[in-house]
Amino acid sequence: MSGEVQKGLEGVVVGESQLSYINGDEGRLIYRGHEIETLAEHATYEEVLYLLWHGSLPTESELAEFTATMAEERAVDDEVLGTLADLAAADEAPMAALRTAVSMLSASDPEPDAAPDDQAATLRQGRRITAKVPTILAAYQRLRDGEEPLSPKEDLSHAGNFLYMLTGEEPDDVAEETLDMALILHADHGLNASTFASMVIASTLADTYAAVTGGVGALSGPLHGGANQDVMETLLEVDDSSKDPVQWVKDAIDDGRKIPGFGHRVYNVKDPRAVILEEKSRDLGDASGERKWYDHANEIEQYLVEEAGFAEKGLAPNVDFYSGTVYYQLGIPVDMFTPIFAMSRVGGWVAHVIEQLGDNRIFRPRAKYTGAKEAEWTPVEDR
Numbered sequence: 001m002s003g004e005v006q007k008g009l010e011g012v013v014v015g016e017s018q019l020s021y022i023n024g025d026e027g028r029l030i031y032r033g034h035e036i037e038t039l040a041e042h043a044t045y046e047e048v049l050y051l052l053w054h055g056s057l058p059t060e061s062e063l064a065e066f067t068a069t070m071a072e073e074r075a076v077d078d079e080v081l082g083t084l085a086d087l088a089a090a091d092e093a094p095m096a097a098l099r100t101a102v103s104m105l106s107a108s109d110p111e112p113d114a115a116p117d118d119q120a121a122t123l124r125q126g127r128r129i130t131a132k133v134p135t136i137l138a139a140y141q142r143l144r145d146g147e148e149p150l151s152p153k154e155d156l157s158h159a160g161n162f163l164y165m166l167t168g169e170e171p172d173d174v175a176e177e178t179l180d181m182a183l184i185l186h187a188d189h190g191l192n193a194s195t196f197a198s199m200v201i202a203s204t205l206a207d208t209y210a211a212v213t214g215g216v217g218a219l220s221g222p223l224h225g226g227a228n229q230d231v232m233e234t235l236l237e238v239d240d241s242s243k244d245p246v247q248w249v250k251d252a253i254d255d256g257r258k259i260p261g262f263g264h265r266v267y268n269v270k271d272p273r274a275v276i277l278e279e280k281s282r283d284l285g286d287a288s289g290e291r292k293w294y295d296h297a298n299e300i301e302q303y304l305v306e307e308a309g310f311a312e313k314g315l316a317p318n319v320d321f322y323s324g325t326v327y328y329q330l331g332i333p334v335d336m337f338t339p340i341f342a343m344s345r346v347g348g349w350v351a352h353v354i355e356q357l358g359d360n361r362i363f364r365p366r367a368k369y370t371g372a373k374e375a376e377w378t379p380v381e382d383r
C-alpha cells in the first residue's frame with residue numbers, strides 16, 4: 001500500500017459506477033450513455049431520474065406511472081411544516097432548513113423497518129425524499145415571506161409544481177422548461193463531494209435519510225454547490241460598484257480573491273453544463289430586454305480565460321457560473337439557488353447510494369500520522 005498522501009483524494013478511484021461519465025479534457029458529460037446536451041434538449045427531469053434509478057430510459061407507460069407515483073408523494077407532514085416555520089422565524093439559511101427537514105422525514109417513513117442494505121426499499125425512500133424536497137423548499141420560502149405554504153398539485157411536473165408552490169401561480173412554459181432543464185443538468189456528476197459524502201454514510205449501512213441529509217450538508221459549502229449563490233452575489237456586487245466588470249475582476253484578483261464559479265477538480269475546460277446554461281441565460285436576457293446579468297458574467301469569463309491566463313491554468317467556468325443568472329432571471333431569491341441544486345442532485349445521491357449498496361464495502365481511508373509518537377503523561381494538576 002502506497003503511503004503517498006492524495007490531498008483531497010485527487011485522482012483516487014474508489015469504485016465502479018455506471019451512472020455518469022465525465023471527460024474533463026473534452027468537456028463531456030453523459031448519464032448512462034446519454035449526452036447531457038441531448039438530455040437537456042429532449043428529456044424531462046422525471047425521465048432522467050428514471051434513467052439514473054432504473055438503468056434505462058422509461059417507456060411512455062413507465063414514465064407516466066413513475067411521474068404519477070412521485071407526484072402523489074409530494075406532500076409533507078404538518079410537523080415538518082411546523083419546524084420549517086420555526087426555522088424561518090429564526091432566519092435559518094434555506095440549505096440548513098432543508099438539511100433539518102430532510103432529516104425529519106424519516107419520522108414519517110412508511111417503511112421504518114426496511115433493512116439498510118435493501119436496495120428496493122432504499123429506492124422507494126429516495127423517491128419519497130426527492131418528491132418532497134421541492135415542497136419543503138417552496139414552503140420555507142413562503143414562510144420566510146410571511147405566507148402560508150401551498151399544497152402541491154399532482155397534475156404539474158416536478159419543476160412546474162415547485163414554481164407553482166413557490167409563487168402561487170402556475171408557471172409559463174419558458175419558466176417551467178428552463179427550471180426542468182436546470183434540474184436535468186444538475187442531477188448527477190460522478191463522485192463529487194456531496195455524492196461521495198452520501199456514499200460514505202450509506203457504506204456504514206446508515207439509512208437513506210442519513211445519507212441524503214449528509215449530501216445536503218456537503219453541497220451547501222461555497223467550494224461546491226454554494227458557489228452558485230456566490231456567483232450571483234458577486235455579479236450584484238459588480239453591478240453596485242462604479243466599475244465595469246473587467247476592472248472589478250482585475251481588482252478582485254489583485255486582492256487575492258478566488259472567483260466563484262471558476263475551476264473544477266475534473267474539468268480543465270469549460271463545463272458542458274455551463275455552455276448550456278450560458279445560452280439559456282443569454283436567451284432569457286434577450287427575451288426580457290435586460291441582458292446585464294449575462295453580459296456581466298460573460299465579460300468576466302472572456303477576461304479571465306483570454307487575458308488573465310486562466311485557460312493556461314485549466315481554470316474555466318463550472319456549472320455554477322451561469323446557473324445563478326438563469327435562476328435570478330426567473331425571479332428566484334438568491335439564497336434559494338443552492339437549494340435548487342439540492343432539489344436536483346438528491347436524485348444523483350439516491351442513485352449512487354443504491355449503487356453503493358449493490359456492492360458495499362465500508363469506506364475507510366487512512367491519514368499519514370504526523371503527530372508525536374512518544375508524549376510524556378503529566379497529571380492535570382502539574383500541567
Ligand SMILES: CC(=O)SCCNC(=O)CCNC(=O)[C@H](O)C(C)(C)COP(=O)(O)OP(=O)(O)OC[C@H]1O[C@@H](n2cnc3c(N)ncnc32)[C@H](O)[C@@H]1OP(=O)(O)O
Pocket residue numbers: 008192222223224225227257258259260261262263264265266313315318319320
Ligand atoms: C458544483 C461544483 O461543485 S463546481 C465547483 C464550485 N466551486 C467554485 O466555483 C468555487 C471556486 N473554485 C474553487 O474553489 C476550486 O476551483 C474547486 C474547489 C472547484 C476545485 O478545487 P481543487 O481541485 O482543489 O483546485 P485548487 O483549489 O487546488 O486550485 C488549483 C489552482 O487554481 C487556483 N484556482 C482554483 N479555482 C480558482 C478560482 N475560482 N479563482 C481563482 N483561482 C482559482 C487555485 O488558487 C490554485 O492555484 P495555485 O496552484 O497557484 O495554488
Ligand SMILES: O=C([O-])CC(=O)C(=O)O
Pocket residue numbers: 186188189190191192193264265266318319
Ligand atoms: O463534480 C464536482 O466535483 C462538482 C460538480 O461539478 C458537481 O457536483 O456537479
